[in-house]
Amino acid sequence: xxxxxxxxxxxxxxxxxxxxxxxxxxxxxxxxxxxxxxxxxxxxxxxxxxxxxxxxxxxxxxxxxxxxxxxxxxxxxxxxxxxxxxxxxxxxxxxxxxxxxxxxxxxxxxxxxxxxxxxxxxxxxxxxxxxxxxxxxxxxxxxxxxxxxxxxxxxxxxxxxxxxxxxxxxxxxxxxxxxxxxxxxxxxxxxxxxxxxxxxxxxxxxxxxxxxxxxxxxxxxxxxxxxxxxxxxxxxxxxxxxxxxxxxxxxxxxxxxxx
Amino acid sequence: xxxxxxxxxxxxxxxxxxxxxxxxxxxxxxxxxxxxxxxxxxxxxxxxxxxxxxxxxxxxxxxxxxxxxxxxxxxxxxxxxxxxxxxxxxxxxxxxxxxxxxxxxxxxxxxxxxxxxxxxxxxxxxxxxxxxxxxxxxxxxxxxxxxxxxxxxxxxxxxxxxxxxxxxxxxxxxxxxxxxxxxxxxxxxxxxxxxxxxxxxxxxxxxxxxxxxxxxxxxxxxxxxxxxxxxxxxxxxxxxxxxxxxxxxxxxxxxxxxxxxxxxxxxx
Numbered sequence: 001x002x003x004x005x006x007x008x009x010x011x012x013x014x015x016x017x018x019x020x021x022x023x024x025x026x027x028x029x030x031x032x033x034x035x036x037x038x039x040x041x042x043x044x045x046x047x048x049x050x051x052x053x054x055x056x057x058x059x060x061x062x063x064x065x066x067x068x069x070x071x072x073x074x075x076x077x078x079x080x081x082x083x084x085x086x087x088x089x090x091x092x093x094x095x096x097x098x099x100x101x102x103x104x105x106x107x108x109x110x111x112x113x114x115x116x117x118x119x120x121x122x123x124x125x126x127x128x129x130x131x132x133x134x135x136x137x138x139x140x141x142x143x144x145x146x147x148x149x150x151x152x153x154x155x156x157x158x159x160x161x162x163x164x165x166x167x168x169x170x171x172x173x174x175x176x177x178x179x180x181x182x183x184x185x186x187x188x189x190x191x192x193x194x195x196x197x198x199x200x201x202x203x204x205x206x207x208x209x210x211x212x213x214x215x216x217x218x219x220x221x222x223x224x225x226x227x228x229x230x231x232x233x234x235x236x237x238x239x240x241x242x243x244x245x246x247x248x249x250x251x252x253x254x255x256x257x258x259x
Numbered sequence: 260x261x262x263x264x265x266x267x268x269x270x271x272x273x274x275x276x277x278x279x280x281x282x283x284x285x286x287x288x289x290x291x292x293x294x295x296x297x298x299x300x301x302x303x304x305x306x307x308x309x310x311x312x313x314x315x316x317x318x319x320x321x322x323x324x325x326x327x328x329x330x331x332x333x334x335x336x337x338x339x340x341x342x343x344x345x346x347x348x349x350x351x352x353x354x355x356x357x358x359x360x361x362x363x364x365x366x367x368x369x370x371x372x373x374x375x376x377x378x379x380x381x382x383x384x385x386x387x388x389x390x391x392x393x394x395x396x397x398x399x400x401x402x403x404x405x406x407x408x409x410x411x412x413x414x415x416x417x418x419x420x421x422x423x424x425x426x427x428x429x430x431x432x433x434x435x436x437x438x439x440x441x442x443x444x445x446x447x448x449x450x451x452x453x454x455x456x457x458x459x460x461x462x463x464x465x466x467x468x469x470x471x472x473x474x475x476x477x478x479x480x481x482x483x484x485x486x487x488x489x490x491x492x493x494x495x496x497x498x499x500x501x502x503x504x505x506x507x508x509x510x511x512x513x514x515x516x517x518x519x520x521x522x523x524x525x526x527x
Contacts, residue, residue: 007340007341007344008341008342009341010337010338010340010341011337011338011341011342011351013333013334013337013338014334014335014337014338014351014354014355014395014399015338015350015351015354017334017391017392017395018354018355018358018392018395018396019354021370021373021388021389021391021392022357022358022366022392022393023354023357024373025366025369025370025372025373025374026361026365026366026369028369028372028373028376029368029369029372029373032372032376075271076271078264078267078268079264079267079268079271079272081264082261082264082265082267082268083268086261086264086265087265087268093509095268095272096509097506097509097510098272099268099271099272099275100509101502101505101506101509102275102276102279103505104448104452104501104502104504104505104508105279105452105497105498105501105502105505106452106454106469106472106497106498106501107452107454108454108469108472108473108476109279109282109472109494109497109498110278110279112282112472112476112490112494113278113279113281113282113494114278116278116281116282116285116293116491117277117278117281119293120281120293120294136274136275136278139271139275140275168260190360193360193362194362196362197362197363197364197365199364199454199455199458200454200455200473203473203477204476204477213364214364214455217364217368218364218458221368221371221459222458222459227372230368230372231368231369231372234364234365234368234369237362237364237365238361238365238369241360241361241362241365242357245360
């Protein structure tokens with residue numbers, strides 16, 4: 001028994017580190033934001049939620065993030081399906097590596113490169129460039145989530161449906177999608193959260209349109225000196241993230257429990 | 260259907276790599292203008308090598324990545340050892356999930372507010388702390404399963420009379436090695452390419468490569484459409500380095516997945 005207690009002590013450096021530099025800062029930001037506004041408790045929240053220059057940015061940013069998450073998930077899905085279920089088994093890991101590796105190239109570098117290409121076809125900084133940048137940035141992630149989604153839907157099931165007389169389209173709609181959809185949706189939630197707070201792509205490709213929650217936070221905290229509003233927005237994001245991932249993964253558990 | 264999907268996948272891959280390739284080609288272009296090839300040159304790489312600010316930023320990036328990776332893998336290894344004999348989810352597991360899903364800018368802003376309140380000196384140390392706060396969670400989820408895996412074989416070795424030291428060296432560390440290598444590469448990559456956490460936790464005078472790239476890419480007069488080729492050279496070097504590590508990492512991860520699967524089959 002003492003042995004296992006001693007073993008548990010080994011975990012203390014990591015636990016203490018996470019408590020000190022991950023959880024304590026989050027708690028501090030929430031506590032700070034509650035009191036920070038000039039006009040009493042929660043006044044920073046009221047200001048963020050009622051002034052159009054703040055909630056407008058958040059809303060526009062959410063719409064853009066939603067579009068980017070949807071498009072990248074849809075674009076990646078066929079390739080992810082091919083990589084998991086149709087390519088020859090020996091090729092599968094290779095295809096996955098090829099499609100996912102660009103994710104590891106620094107976002108800044110990829111955005112710069114994309115900017116260069118877009119200049120060649122005469123697309124300048126602006127809304128279109130920013131959206132293309134977001135989709136380009138998150139495609140590899142969408143491939144990973146698509147891979148996870150489709151590896152749970154074995155080709156056998158599709159083949160069984162085909163043998164029983166379903167057309168390829170019917171097999172896709174009635175067999176494949178019900179299995180893969182919750183996973184694809186959960187992946188889209190993750191991409192949405194990343195795109196919502198993106199800072200690099202809107203900054204490099206968005207031009208004057210390049211304003212997201214990420215850039216808003218940058219201006220509030222690092223150049224605008226409105227720490228009260230920045231901390232309120234940060235705390236709202238923390239809550240939204242926890243809620244969003246909880247809902248997305250709850251659905252997965254439900255579907256998994258039924259299956 | 261199958262051929263159609265194959266073609267689609269190839270086109271998607273080409274789209275993913277096209278910008279990176281254009282950047283790489285531009286770094287060898289005599290002309291500073293993308294789209295007009297005037298011959299091969301290494302000038303931009305020489306410009307880069309004599310750029311003291313860039314070299315210093317590279318050294319800073321390597322220093323931060325090595326320190327953060329070392330710290331993270333070390334702490335994750337210890338924590339993994341602590342809980343590896345437990346079947347159910349532990350407190351340690353639960354603590355490591357939020358850093359994986361929370362948007363980085365949220366972490367970064369909170370850490371900045373917190374460190375400022377403590378009066379911490381912003382610089383290399385705060386950047387390392389910031390990177391380690393997410394790196395340690397990634398290291399843990401990679402390392403912990405390989406340590407759990409090793410326990411089965413330790414029992415056997417001990418029953419057969421191996422000393423504890425020998426078990427640790429020949430069974431535990433050897434079986435955990437691929438996990439440790441993966442975790443080290445993953446955390447090196449995450450730290451080396453990190454931008455947002457660094458932006459919010461650095462102090463005056465401490466610049467990593469991503470920060471340098473960002474500052475220069477945004478600097479007026481040095482736009483990408485014109486004389487941006489030294490940046491292209493820098494980007495190419497960084498891309499090549501990250502892609503190599505990423506490919507190695509993914510290969511190790513996949514091979515490990517395959518060997519675990521094989522192990523499970525044998526067990527069954």
